[in-house]
Amino acid sequence: MPDIGQSLGAAIAIAFGALSTGWAQSRIGSAGAGTIAEKPELIGAAIILEAIPETMVILGFVVAAMILML
Amino acid sequence: MEKILVIGSREHAQRAVDVLYRTGTLHLTDVTDHLSAEEIRLRKWDSEIREKMAGLLVKIGGVLLTLPDIKGQESRWREMYEELYWRETSDIIEEASSIVSTLEERIRELSTRKTDCELRIKAYDRYQKTIEKIRPLEEQLPSLEGFEVTVLLIQTEFADLIPLIEHELYRITRNQCEMVSAEIDEDTIAAITVFNKRFSDEVHSFIFTKNVNEVRLPQEYMGKPFEEVLELIERGRRACREEQDEIEQTLRSLSEKWYLKLSVMKHVLSDKLQEIEVFSNFGQTDYVFAITGWVPARSLEKTKKAISRKFGNRVVIADLVLSGEDLEQAPSLYANPWIVRPFEFFMQLVRPPLYTEIDPSPLLAFFFPLFFGLMVGDIGYGLVILGIALVVKKRYADQGWVQSVMNVMIISSVPTMFFGFMYGEFFGDFGEKMGWLHPVHLFGISLNRIEAILPLLILSIGLGVLHVMLGLVLGIINARHMKHRKHMAEKAGMLAVIAGGILMLASLAGVLPSVPVFAGAIVLVAGLPLIVYGAGAIGLLEIMGTVGNILSYSRLMAIGMASVILAMVANELGGTLEILLLGVIVAALLHSLNIVLAMFSPSLHSIRLHVVECYSKFYEGGGTPYHPFQRVKEG
Numbered sequence: 011m012p013d014i015g016q017s018l019g020a021a022i023a024i025a026f027g028a029l030s031t032g033w034a035q036s037r038i039g040s041a042g043a044g045t046i047a048e049k050p051e052l053i054g055a056a057i058i059l060e061a062i063p064e065t066m067v068i069l070g071f072v073v074a075a076m077i078l079m080l
Numbered sequence: 081m082e083k084i085l086v087i088g089s090r091e092h093a094q095r096a097v098d099v100l101y102r103t104g105t106l107h108l109t110d111v112t113d114h115l116s117a118e119e120i121r122l123r124k125w126d127s128e129i130r131e132k133m134a135g136l137l138v139k140i141g142g143v144l145l146t147l148p149d150i151k152g153q154e155s156r157w158r159e160m161y162e163e164l165y166w167r168e169t170s171d172i173i174e175e176a177s178s179i180v181s182t183l184e185e186r187i188r189e190l191s192t193r194k195t196d197c198e199l200r201i202k203a204y205d206r207y208q209k210t211i212e213k214i215r216p217l218e219e220q221l222p223s224l225e226g227f228e229v230t231v232l233l234i235q236t237e238f239a240d241l242i243p244l245i246e247h248e249l250y251r252i253t254r255n256q257c258e259m260v261s262a263e264i265d266e267d268t269i270a271a272i273t274v275f276n277k278r279f280s281d282e283v284h285s286f287i288f289t290k291n292v293n294e295v296r297l298p299q300e301y302m303g304k305p306f307e308e309v310l311e312l313i314e315r316g317r318r319a320c321r322e323e324q325d326e327i328e329q330t331l332r333s334l335s336e337k338w339y340l341k342l343s344v345m346k347h348v349l350s351d352k353l354q355e356i357e358v359f360s361n362f363g364q365t366d367y368v369f370a371i372t373g374w375v376p377a378r379s380l381e382k383t384k385k386a387i388s389r390k391f392g393n394r395v396v397i398a399d400l401v402l403s404g405e406d407l408e409q410a411p412s413l414y415a416n417p418w419i420v421r422p423f424e425f426f427m428q429l430v431r432p433p434l435y436t437e438i439d440p441s442p443l444l445a446f447f448f449p450l451f452f453g454l455m456v457g458d459i460g461y462g463l464v465i466l467g468i469a470l471v472v473k474k475r476y477a478d479q480g481w482v483q484s485v486m487n488v489m490i491i492s493s494v495p496t497m498f499f500g501f502m503y504g505e506f507f508g509d510f511g512e513k514m515g516w517l518h519p520v521h522l523f524g525i526s527l528n529r530i531e532a533i534l535p536l537l538i539l540s541i542g543l544g545v546l547h548v549m550l551g552l553v554l555g556i557i558n559a560r561h562m563k564h565r566k567h568m569a570e571k572a573g574m575l576a577v578i579a580g581g582i583l584m585l586a587s588l589a590g591v592l593p594s595v596p597v598f599a600g601a602i603v604l605v606a607g608l609p610l611i612v613y614g615a616g617a618i619g620l621l622e623i624m625g626t627v628g629n630i631l632s633y634s635r636l637m638a639i640g641m642a643s644v645i646l647a648m649v650a651n652e653l654g655g656t657l658e659i660l661l662l663g664v665i666v667a668a669l670l671h672s673l674n675i676v677l678a679m680f681s682p683s684l685h686s687i688r689l690h691v692v693e694c695y696s697k698f699y700e701g702g703g704t705p706y707h708p709f710q711r712v713k714e715g
Contacts, residue, residue, distance in 0.1 A: 054429035061688045068635040072537065075641065079533055 012078050020074035027070020034063035081410040081435060081706075082380050083402055085114065086371040086387065088395030093369035094169065096387065096395050097362070100371070101355050102165075103386040104710030105379040107411045111363040111372045114400065130356045132173060133349055139180045140346045146187050147335040147342075148328075160344040169352050176345045183338060187331075194327045197320045204317040208310060209264040210295050213272065215306050228280055232271040233293040236263070242271055245292065252286060253279045270295070351711055358709060372400070373709070374411055404563075410435035413706035420445040422487035426687055431701030437558045440690070440699055447547060447694075448488070448686050453495025454540070455640045455682035457529070458647065459517075460507035462496035464675050465489055489679065502527050507671055508647025529644045536637040544633025547689070548626060549578060551697030558698050570614025571697065573607040577623055578630075580604025629693040635685055643682075646674045 012020070042056035084106070088096055100106050164172060210231050234242060246259045257275035264270045275283055287294055301309045363370045375383050384397050400406075412435050414424050423445040433439050456462070469489035476482040504512050504519030504527070511517045519528040525535050552575045559567035583600030586592040611619040647670075654667025 057684065058429060058688055058691050061684050062692060064685070065632050065635070068638045069631070071638045071642065072634050075533055075638070076537075079530075 016077050020077040023073040023077065024067070024070045027067040031063045031067040034066070035060060038063065081374045081407075081413070082377055083109075083114075083372065083374055083400040083406065083410070084380070084383070085398045085400055086373075086395065087368060087398065088391060090364055090367055090369050092391055092395050093362075093364060095166075095390065096369070096371070097355050097359075098165065099386050099390050100383075101351065101709055101711070103383055104708050105375050105383045106371075106373040106709045107375070107706050108358055108361045108371070108373040108709050109409075110361050111370050114372045115363065115370060129169065129173070130353065133353050133356070136173060136176055136180065137346060137349055137353065139184065140176065140342050140349070143180060143183055143187050144339070144342055144346065146191050146331065147339050148332055150335055150339045153340055157340060157344060160340065161347060164344055164348045165351070172345065172348060172352070176342075176349065179338065179342065179345075183334065186334070190327050190331060194324065197324045197327070200320045201317055204313050204320070206264070206295070207301075208313050210270050211306050211309055211313075213262050213264060213270055227274050228277045228283075229272065229274050230283070230287070231295040232273060232287065233264075233295055234261075234269045234271060236267055236269055239269055242269065245271070245290070248286060249273060249275065249283060252282050257283075354711065355709075374706070376413055376415075376706070404436075408434065408436055408562075409704075411706040412439075412703040414439060414441060416441055416445075419491070422484045422491070423448060425481060425484035425488070426690075429687065430691060430695065430699065432703045432705045433699070433701055434703040436561050437700055437703075438554050438698065440554075440695060443550070443554075443694070444687075444690055445491075447690065448683075449492040449495045451543075451636055451686040451689060452492040452682050453497075453499045454543075454636050455685070456492075456496045456643060456678045457499035457503045457640055458505040458507065458644070458678075459497045459500035459511065460505075460671075461647075461675055461678055462493045462500055465496060465679060466493035468675075468679070469493065488683075492683075503529050503644075505529070505644060505647070508644055508651050510647075510651050513651070529641055530648075533637070533641070536640070537634055540633050540636035541630060543636065544630040544689075544693070545578065545582060547633065547694050548630050548697060549575060551694040552578070555698030558700070566614045568614070569610045570619055573610025573612075573614060573619075574622065574626055574697075576607025576610065577604050578626060580607060581627075626697075629696070632693055633689060635689070639682060639685055643674060643678055646677075647671065650674065 038059050042060055046053050046056055086096060086100065086106075232245070234245075242259075242261050249257045249259065253275045256279070257273065259271055259273045261269055261271040273283075284294075301312060304312075361371070380399075387395055387397055412433050414421075414427075416424065416439070420442050424441050426444060426448075427433075427441055453462075456465075466489075469486040473483060473486040473490070500506065501517065502520045502522075504517050506512075506514075506516060512519070519526045519532075521527070525532055527536075529536060552571045555571040556568050556575070559565075559571060580600045580603030583592070583595055583603060584597055585600075587595045587597045587600055608620065611622070615622065650667045650670030653670065654663040657663035657666060
C-alpha cells in the first residue's frame with residue numbers, strides 16, 4: 011500500500027503532465043483545424059503535431075506508475 | 081530511373097504522343113530543360129485546338145446527360161474506342177461537331193418539353209390538393225353570394241404568420257371574413273379565405289405587399305363545379321404523361337443511335353485533351369519533335385518496344401547521360417514488395433522521398449507492427465482487430481486507402497497476438513483467470529505487464545536506442561550518397577555519443593562488467609568533435625534532443641499498460657455485477673471501447689515514433705512523386 015507521500019508524488023507527476031498536454035493539444039488542435047480547413051492535404055501533419063505533446067502525460071504516467079509500483 | 085529523349089519526324093508527333101500516353105510509363109519533363117535554344121531551335125507546341133475540344137466536350141456531356149444510358153455494350157465500346165483513338169484528332173473533332181450540331185437543337189427542344197411536362201404535372205397536383213381541401217366549403221359557396229374565395233399558400237416554417245394574417249384580414253374586412261388552414265404537403269399550408277367582395281382590392285393589395293403566394297386557378301376552371309375541375313385536372317395530367325412517354329420514346333430511339341458513339345467520342349476527346357494539357361512540355365522544329373521524361377528502368381524496354389512497333393526507326397528513344405545533379409531531379413517511385421506496400425500509405429504524412437535518398441517504408445513496415453504489437457499485446461484484441469480489418473477490407477473493396485489501412489491492421493494483428501501470448505493476455509487478464517494461458521517467463525522475469533513495469537520500460541527504451549541508432553546509420557548512408565560530409569560527421573558523432581553513453585550506463589549498472597566505464601566515456605567524448613564539425617557548437621544541444629527522442633519510446637510500455645488496465649477494469653466491473661448477462665454486456669462494451677482505442681492510439685503513436693524520433697535522423701524528403709503520362713482515372 012503506497013504511503014501518502016508516494017500517492018501525492020504520483021498524482022503530481024500525472025496531473026501536471028496531463029494538464030500541460032491538454033493545454034498544448036488545445037492550442038495545436040485549434041491551429042490544426044484552421045490549417046486543415048484551408049489546406050486539407052495537411053491533415054497528416056496536423057495529426058502528428060497533435061500527438062507530439064502526449065509525450066508529457068505519457069512520461070508523467072510512467073513516473074507515477076514507477077512511484078506507486080516499484 | 082532513366083531519362084530519355086523521344087525524337088522523330090514532326091509528322092509522327094501526334095501519334096507518338098498517343099503511343100506514349102497509352103503506354104503510360106513516361107514521367108514528362110520540360111524539353112527545354114535538356115535541350116537549350118542554342119542546341120536546337122525548339123518551338124513550344126501550340127494548343128489552340130484545346131479550347132475547341134473543351135467546348136465540344138461540354139456539349140457532348142450535355143447531350144449524354146439528356147439521353148438515357150444504354151448498358152451492356154462494353155466490348156463494342158472498347159472496339160469503337162480503339163478504332164477512334166488512332167484517327168486524326170481533327171477528323172474526330174469534325175465528326176463530333178457535326179453529330180452534336182445535328183442533335184443539340186432536337187435534344188434541347190425535347191428536354192424543354194420534358195421539363196415543361198414535369199412542371200405542369202406538379203401544378204396539377206397542387207391544384208388538385210388545394211381543391212380537395214376547399215371542397216367541403218363548396219355547398220356553402222352559393223350562399224356566400226357577394227363573397228370572394230382565395231387560397232393562400234404559406235411555407236410550413238412560416239406557419240406562425242397565419243394568425244397574424246388572419247388578424248389583419250379581419251381588420252381590413254371589418255370581421256366579414258373567414259379563414260380555414262390545412263397542410264397540403266409537408267412543406268406547404270393552404271389558407272382558404274372567404275371575404276366580402278367589397279374589400280377585394282384592399283385584401284389583394286395586402287396579400288401582395290406581404291409577399292404571400294396566392295393560388296390562381298387557370299381561367300378555364302373558373303366558375304366550374306369542383307367535381308368538373310378535378311376531372312379537367314386529371315385529363316390534363318394524363319395528357320402530360322402521354323406527352324412525357326412520347327418524349328422518352330424519342331429520346332430512347334436517339335440514344336440507341338448515338339449514345340455509344342458519343343460516349344466513345346467523349347472519352348477519346350477527353351484523353352486527347354489530357355495529352356494536349358501537357359503539350360507545353362514538348363518542343364518541335366520545322367521537321368522534328370522532341371519529348372523528354374523519366375522512365376523506370378524496368379519499363380524502359382516496354383516503352384522502346386511500343387514506339388518501335390508503331391514507327392520503326394522513324395521515331396527513336398535515346399537514353400540520356402545523367403549527372404549527379406540530374407539524378408536529384410528524378411521522380412521517386414516506390415518499388416517495394418507486397419508486404420511493405422500498404423505502409424506506403426503512411427508515407428503521405430511526410431513529403432515524398434528524394435530519388436537519391438533511402439525510402440523509409442521498409443523500416444516502417446518492420447517497426448510499425450512490432451510497436452503496435454508491443455502496445456496492444458492481447459490475443460483476443462488481435463483476433464478482433466483481424467476480424468474487423470477483414471470485414472472492412474471486404475466491405476470497402478473499391479477504396480484504396482481503406483485497403484491499405486486494413487492491410488496494415490491485418491499485418492499488425494499478428495505481432496499483437498504474439499505479444500498477447502508472451503504477456504499471457506486474452507481480453508486482459510480474462511484468459512489468465514480462466515486458466516487458459518499465463519505470462520511467459522523470460523530470463524526469470526514474468527512478462528505480466530502489471531508486474532514487469534521496469535523490464536518492459538527497459539525493453540521499450542532499448543528499442544528506442546536501436547530505432548534511433550538505425551535512423552542515424554541511415555542518415556550516414558544518405559549523407560554519403562549525397563556527398564554531404566558535414567552531415568555524415570554529425571550523424572556519426574551522434575551515433576558515437578549515444579553508443580558511448582549506453583556503454584557507460586551498461587557498465588555502471590553491471591550489465592556489461594567486462595567493459596570499463598572509461599571505454600564508454602572515450603567513445604562518447606570522441607563523438608563530440610564530430611558533432612561540432614558537422615553542426616557547429618549548437619549541434620551539442622541536439623544530444624539532449626536525441627536523448628529525449630529515445631526516452632519518448634517509453635510510451636510503448638505506458639500505452640500498453642493503460643490498455644491492459646482498462647481491459648482489467650472491464651473484466652472486474654463485468655465480474656462484480658450479479659446478473660450474468662448484464663456483466664457480459666458491460667465487459668463487452670468496455671472491451672469494445674478499448675479495442676477501438678487500441679486500433680487508433682497505438683497506430684498514431686507508432687507512426688509518431690517513426691516520423692518524429694527516427695525519420696528526423698535521416699529523412700529529408702521533398703522529392704517529386706513519379707506521375708506517368710497516362711489517362712487520369714475517373715471517379
